[in-house]
Amino acid sequence: xxxxxxxxxxxxxxxxxxxxxxxxxxxxxxxxxxxxxxxxxxxxxxxxxxxxxxxxxxxxxxxxxxxxxxxxxxxxxxxxxxxxxxxxxxxxxxxxxxxxxxxxxxxxxxxxxxxxxxxxxxxxxxxxxxxxxxxxxxxxxxxxxxxxxxxxxxxxxxxxxxxxxxxxxxxxxxxxxxxxxxxxxxxxxxxxxxxxxxxxxxxxxxxxxxxxxxxxxxxxxxxxxxxxxxxxxxxxxxxxxxxxxxxxxxxxxxxxxxxxxxxxxxxxxxxxxxxxxxxxxxxxxxxxxxxxxxxxxxxxxxxxxxxxxxxxxxxxxxxxxxxxxxxxxxxxxxxxxxxxxxxxxxxxxxxxxxxxxxxxxxxxxxxxxxxxxxxxxxxxxxxxxxxxxxxxxxxxxxxxxxxxxxxxxxxxxxxxxxxxxxxxxxxxxxxxxxxxxxxxxxxxxxx
Numbered sequence: 318x319x320x321x322x323x324x325x326x327x328x329x330x331x332x333x334x335x336x337x338x339x340x341x342x343x344x345x346x347x348x349x350x351x352x353x354x355x356x357x358x359x360x361x362x363x364x365x366x367x368x369x370x371x372x373x374x375x376x377x378x379x380x381x382x383x384x385x386x387x388x389x390x391x392x393x394x395x396x397x398x399x400x401x402x403x404x405x406x407x408x409x410x411x412x413x414x415x416x417x418x419x420x421x422x423x424x425x426x427x428x429x430x431x432x433x434x435x436x437x438x439x440x441x442x443x444x445x446x447x448x449x450x451x452x453x454x455x456x457x458x459x460x461x462x463x464x465x466x467x468x469x470x471x472x473x474x475x476x477x478x479x480x481x482x483x484x485x486x487x488x489x490x491x492x493x494x495x496x497x498x499x500x501x502x503x504x505x506x507x508x509x510x511x512x513x514x515x516x517x518x519x520x521x522x523x524x525x526x527x528x529x530x531x532x533x534x535x536x537x538x539x540x541x542x543x544x545x546x547x548x549x550x551x552x553x554x555x556x557x558x559x560x561x562x563x564x565x566x567x568x569x570x571x572x573x574x575x576x577x578x579x580x581x582x583x584x585x586x587x588x589x590x591x592x593x594x595x596x597x598x599x600x601x602x603x604x605x606x607x608x609x610x611x612x613x614x615x616x617x618x619x620x621x622x623x624x625x626x627x628x629x630x631x632x633x634x635x636x637x638x639x640x641x642x643x644x645x646x647x648x649x650x651x652x653x654x655x656x657x658x659x660x661x662x663x664x665x666x667x668x669x670x671x672x673x674x675x676x677x678x679x680x681x682x683x684x685x686x687x688x689x690x691x692x693x694x695x696x697x698x699x700x701x702x703x704x705x706x707x708x709x710x711x712x713x714x715x716x717x718x719x720x721x722x723x724x725x726x727x728x729x730x731x732x733x734x735x736x737x738x739x740x741x742x743x744x745x746x747x748x749x750x751x752x753x754x755x756x757x758x759x760x761x762x763x764x
Contacts, residue, residue, distance in 0.1 A: 322453070323446040325627040327432025329421050332374040337429055339381045345431060346385020348452035350466070352445065353391060353414050364392040366408050366471075368399035369419035370505040370563050373530030374429045378419045382431070387466035388459040396474035398528075400505045400564035401432070402660035403478040409438035409657065410477065420505065420563040423540045426531045438657035440629055475509050482513045485655040486666045490673050493518035496554040498570075500545040502538025503528040504562035510662045514558070517666075522552055539566040539648050539661070546574045556669075556679070560661040565628070566648035567661035569668060571679050579648040580610045582668055585682050586642055586652065587614055589671035601634045601643030603627070608726050608743055613686045626730075628659050689725065690747035692754040694740045695732075696761045704731065704738055710760045717742065717753045725750060729757070736764075 322328050322336060328345070330337045336345075353363045367382055369375035375398075383393050391414070396407065401418045408416030416434035433441045459465075497519045501507040503526070511523040524544065525537040537544050539561040549557040549570050557570035569577045580602070587600045599620025602611065606623060614621045622638065624630040628649035635643045635653060644650035650664035668679070675682065704710055718727050725744030732739060740758045744750040 318447055320443070320446055321450055323450065325629050326422070327418075327430050329424070329428060329430030331427055332372075332377075332429050337374075337378070339377060342378050342381035342431065343385040343388075344453060344457050345449070346382040347389045347457050348385075348449045348455075349415070349417075349433065350386045350389025350391035351452045352448045354389060357414065362392060363390070363414040364394060366394045366396060366404060366411065366413050366416045367419065368396045368401075368404035368407075368416070368474075368505075370421075371398050371503060371507065371528035371530060371533050372419075372421070372426045372429050372562075374426075375419050378429060378431070382417060382419070383468055385457075387468070388457070389466065390460040390464040391466045393466060393468045394471050395468060396471045398505050398508065399474055399478065400509065400560075400660070400662070402565055402656060402658050402663070403474070403505075403509065405434045405438040405658045406478060406481050406656065407471070407474060408434050408436065410481070411471075412436070415441075418563065422563045423534055423538070423561040423566065425535070426533050434658070440632065440658070479509050479512050479516070482509075482660075482662050482666065483517060485652075485663050486517055487670050487674070490670060491518040492669060492673075495556070495669075496520045496522070496552065498522045498524060498545060498548045498552060498554045498557040500525040500538055500542075500548075500557065500559040501564070502534050502540075502560055502562050503532045504534065504538065504560065504564060506560050506564035506662060510558075510560060510564065513662055513666070522548065522554060524548055533562045538562065539568045542568050542570065542576055546570050546576065550574050558665045561648070564661045565659045567650060567664045568648050569665065569679065573680075575680065577679055577683070578646050579644050579650055580607045580646040581679075581683055581686065581688065582648075582650060582664065583642070583644040584610050584613055584686055585671050585679065586644075586650065586664075586667055587619065588617060588682065589667075589675065590642065591617055591619065592675065597642060598640045599638060601631050601638065601640060603631060603645050604728055604730070605646055605741070607646065607688050607691065609687055609689045609745075616685075632658070687745075689743045689745050690750050691741060691743040692747075692750045694754050694758045696738045696740065696758050697764045698736055698738055699762050699764055700736060702736075702762055704729070704761065707760070710757065713757055713760055717757060721749075721753065725753075727753070727757070
């Protein structure tokens with residue numbers, strides 16, 4: 318059964334445009350509350366945690382959600398601005414029924430969204446999301462006055478999460494002597510991430526920590542690392558750490574200004590775990606993971622599998638395989654023995670631990686990995702075009718794959734939100750990748 322509202326990462330859109338409007342969000346809170354109550358142990362009082370990033374629309378949507386949950390007879394715990402993985406942790410730690418994050422992650426401030434976590438701190442199942450949508454199709458009601466939900470504020474939420482992040486760093490190590498620039502994207506981690514690294518001993522220079530409701534992800538953070546690179550060079554820092562608006566993505570920069578993406582950091586994590594004698598089994602990447610990283614991980618003697626693009630699918634495949642480490646080039650990195658979901662701050666701590674334990678820089682840890690150039694072309698196609706049925710296009714793709722065998726690969730996928738075909742070719746030779754991508758793209762009947 319196809320979902321009407323939920324995408325791969327909750328419900329997201331432009332504020333003021335359906336479904337990100339107060340009426341729908343209130344109904345969403347009520348519908349989710351009804352499903353929680355229906356699945357609760359008889360006599361159990363359902364409680365949910367609501368956290369948010371720093372978008373000005375968070376106030377509006379928080380109030381709407383709170384009203385919906387209260388109408389369903391569900392108590393609400395409010396923690397204010399909190400990284401998405403922080404909400405996941407607190408939901409589990411406080412033994413709550415569910416967690417809700419109001420965030421549009423790396424998007425601009427005009428967007429916002431709602432995503433849910435289960436009582437275990439993981440993503441909701443498809444069945445649970447479908448149950449919420451089924452309730453949304455019904456008229457909204459309200460429980461009696463004596464059954465209405467109440468709202469409470471958690472005053473020590475940030476402190477709890479800071480201590481949790483620190484607990485994932487090896488107790489015998491510290492960050493003394495390191496100068497770090499931490500860019501919080503004017504987002505949800507602005508008041509927690511700098512403290513984590515500082516309390517572990519680092520000298521911290523924090524940027525992107527002055528949110529005004531409208532500057533989240535604005536020329537800062539993991540999606541715009543130029544500001545971090547400049548600050549690292551200016552302050553002669555050892556490393557730079559960039560998070561996105563809800564702090565589940567990570568990019569890192571070394572003293573020379575070199576940027577390390579999620580693919581490279583994933584290799585560092587895998588190599589370090591293996592060096593410490595841990596039985597990894599394998600690592601999960603995505604269809605977009607650089608071929609050089611796949612080859613390097615396999616060269617370590619461990620398995621590598623590709624999931625569909627999206628941290629949800631990485632998590633699903635990790636659980637299916639019984640593995641612990643996975644991630645995306647965008648910086649979503651999962652260490653399931655440290656947290657139930659992707660966490661940019663915790664992932665950075667694992668990378669710093671790998672550097673400390675191996676007494677090597679990031680560049681040294683990645684010395685054997687030479688990232689293949691990737692060329693990505695987005696072609697807007699005519700309405701009704703079925704690229705999978707285009708035999709001429711399929712023939713060219715097959716020819717390119719044959720020519721690249723062992724030295725590159727091709728990935729063709731349609732956008733899920735617009736009539737755009739994404740043509741990605743990677744090769745150990747940049748000019749070959751570019752020419753191959755263009756040879757495929759020119760056969761698509763564009764608008």
